[in-house]
Amino acid sequence: MNYLTIDVEEWFHILDDPAVPVISVWSKLEARLPRNIERILSILDENKVKATMFWLGWAAEKYPALVRRCADAGHEIASHGYAHLLAYEAGREKFREDIQRGKKILEDITGKEVSGFRAAGFGTTADTPWLFDEIRAAGFVYDSSVFPAKRGHGGIVDFKREPHVIYTPDGSLLEIPQSVVEICGRRVSFFGGVYLRIAPVFLIKWGISKLHKEGRPAVIYIHPREVDPEHPRLSLKLHRRFKSYVNLSSTVPKLKWLCENYKFGLMKDFLGTVKREG
Numbered sequence: 001m002n003y004l005t006i007d008v009e010e011w012f013h014i015l016d017d018p019a020v021p022v023i024s025v026w027s028k029l030e031a032r033l034p035r036n037i038e039r040i041l042s043i044l045d046e047n048k049v050k051a052t053m054f055w056l057g058w059a060a061e062k063y064p065a066l067v068r069r070c071a072d073a074g075h076e077i078a079s080h081g082y083a084h085l086l087a088y089e090a091g092r093e094k095f096r097e098d099i100q101r102g103k104k105i106l107e108d109i110t111g112k113e114v115s116g117f118r119a120a121g122f123g124t125t126a127d128t129p130w131l132f133d134e135i136r137a138a139g140f141v142y143d144s145s146v147f148p149a150k151r152g153h154g155g156i157v158d159f160k161r162e163p164h165v166i167y168t169p170d171g172s173l174l175e176i177p178q179s180v181v182e183i184c185g186r187r188v189s190f191f192g193g194v195y196l197r198i199a200p201v202f203l204i205k206w207g208i209s210k211l212h213k214e215g216r217p218a219v220i221y222i223h224p225r226e227v228d229p230e231h232p233r234l235s236l237k238l239h240r241r242f243k244s245y246v247n248l249s250s251t252v253p254k255l256k257w258l259c260e261n262y263k264f265g266l267m268k269d270f271l272g273t274v275k276r277e278g
């Protein structure tokens with residue numbers, strides 16, 4: 001099985017750069033999320049693909065009807081926190097408040113329990129050992145916050161690559177890490193964000209078949225801004241600019257290709273299979 005995930009946030013929700021606007025000005029910036037979500041929904045709908053959508057609480061609060069529209073179309077509504085905080089910068093208390101707030105907003109909008117969480121920027125590191133306890137304590141039953149490779153922000157290089165259960169004081173939490181493949185002992189991704197945008201299709205195809213041979217699902221992640229190459233640009237530092245803006249026009253054709261060629265399930269349903277096995 002494969003999982004197509006969308007981190008639902010605006011074009012300015014980039015991390016780790018002084019040019020990123022602070023939350024107090026977000027509502028004054030140009031809004032592009034609704035049309036970008038509509039574009040993604042139409043591609044998914046044409047191909048009868050269901051995605052797992054990690055909604056930022058701030059965006060959900062602004063567009064509750066759009067959250068409901070995604071839920072009514074059969075996509076899973078999961079949480080991406082409220083204010084796009086990097087866990088290791090926010091610290092435990094602030095992170096706890098943020099994820100509880102994000103979850104409640106989504107549950108109030110949809111009237112349904114939200115099972116899954118993904119931290120902003122896959123901001124899980126060896127310095128946030130409390131992270132899984134807090135995610136489970138907030139009531140989430142699965143998490144997809146870990147990028148098990150070296151990365152600009154976040155990333156745990158020696159983390160298990162396959163989905164597995166993590167035990168916390170509040171119960172078990174299923175961890176579904178971002179997909180990476182090993183090439184010559186190095187872990188690399190072709191499966192989301194900048195990695196998906198710069199990798200040629202043959203490499204993505206090879207990577208997915210390698211994951212399947214190893215018995216692992218392919219976890220793909222896309223941001224709404226990536227289907228919108230004309231979105232405004234922030235004055236980011238050179239390396240952030242490259243990662244955020246290179247090859248944006250390749251996302252739509254790659255998303256279509258993925259939808260036409262692979263089957264995708266919802267992450268919350270993966271949870272059911274693990275429970276049955278356990």
Ligand SMILES: [Zn+2]
Nearest residue numbers: 007009120121
């Ligand atoms: Zn994000």
